[in-house]
Amino acid sequence: QQQVKQSPQSLIVQKGGIPIINCAYENTAFDYFPWYQQFPGKGPALLIAIRPDVSEKKEGRFTISFNKSAKQFSLHIMDSQPGDSATYFCAASYSGNTPLVFGKGTRLSVIA
Amino acid sequence: NAGVMQNPRHLVRRRGQEARLRCSPMKGHSHVYWYRQLPEEGLKFMVYLQKENIIDESGMPKERFSAEFPKEGPSILRIQQVVRGDSAAYFCASSYQEIGYTFGSGTRLTVV
Numbered sequence: 001q002q003q004v005k006q007s008p009q010s011l012i013v014q015k016g017g018i019p020i021i022n023c024a025y026e027n028t029a030f031d032y033f034p035w036y037q038q039f040p041g042k043g044p045a046l047l048i049a050i051r052p053d054v055s056e057k058k059e060g061r062f063t064i065s066f067n068k069s070a071k072q073f074s075l076h077i078m079d080s081q082p083g084d085s086a087t088y089f090c091a092a093s094y095s096g097n098t099p100l101v102f103g104k105g106t107r108l109s110v111i112a
Numbered sequence: 113n114a115g116v117m118q119n120p121r122h123l124v125r126r127r128g129q130e131a132r133l134r135c136s137p138m139k140g141h142s143h144v145y146w147y148r149q150l151p152e153e154g155l156k157f158m159v160y161l162q163k164e165n166i167i168d169e170s171g172m173p174k175e176r177f178s179a180e181f182p183k184e185g186p187s188i189l190r191i192q193q194v195v196r197g198d199s200a201a202y203f204c205a206s207s208y209q210e211i212g213y214t215f216g217s218g219t220r221l222t223v224v
Contacts, residue, residue: 042217043216089155099168100157102157104153105154
């Protein structure tokens with residue numbers, strides 16, 4: 001049972017473009033939604049996270065949009081650069097000793 | 113302040129051998145999580161431990177796999193009698209509280 005569905009599986013954008021990665025979740029008890037970035041041969045690194053009490057959070061060029069009623073959240077990368085080329089994972093969890101559930105990942109390629 | 117340290121980075125085992133993967137959490141972190149990542153797949157939760165306790169092992173196969181996080185020393189993920197299907201990247205993450213994971217760089221297990 002996949003509790004977090006992520007799309008698209010892969011994405012190619014031009015430098016300066018705004019890639020958007022979407023995730024949908026099923027468990028309404030989820031209250032923590034992070035995004036992770038992973039480069040080849042490395043572990044995932046936390047990029048940005050949001051809780052359901054806000055609809056948007058911005059950190060640098062990265063923005064999370066959150067739609068509680070639709071049970072969806074998305075990552076936007078402004079002014080994307082070739083160095084942003086990586087695999088991005090969304091995840092979700094809820095308070096109280098529960099582990100993160102990850103989406104299957106989106107492989108992003110930013111071409112110059 | 114070192115991050116999450118995993119070793120070895122690469123491990124090759126013949127079918128039937130045992131694999132021992134080690135994880136030293138960040139200083140001050142008492143929560144440890146193990147995840148498995150197959151090629152082109154997301155991270156699958158295996159087990160969540162606190163010092164000397166297994167909190168959640170719902171993602172761990174019932175046979176051949178075990179994990180521990182002793183009072184002193186690193187967390188160990190043990191896979192007995194490895195099979196080719198165990199080949200994957202195994203990531204450990206630690207946190208101070210239940211959220212805000214920091215991942216290690218992983219151990220890439222190859223079973224030949």
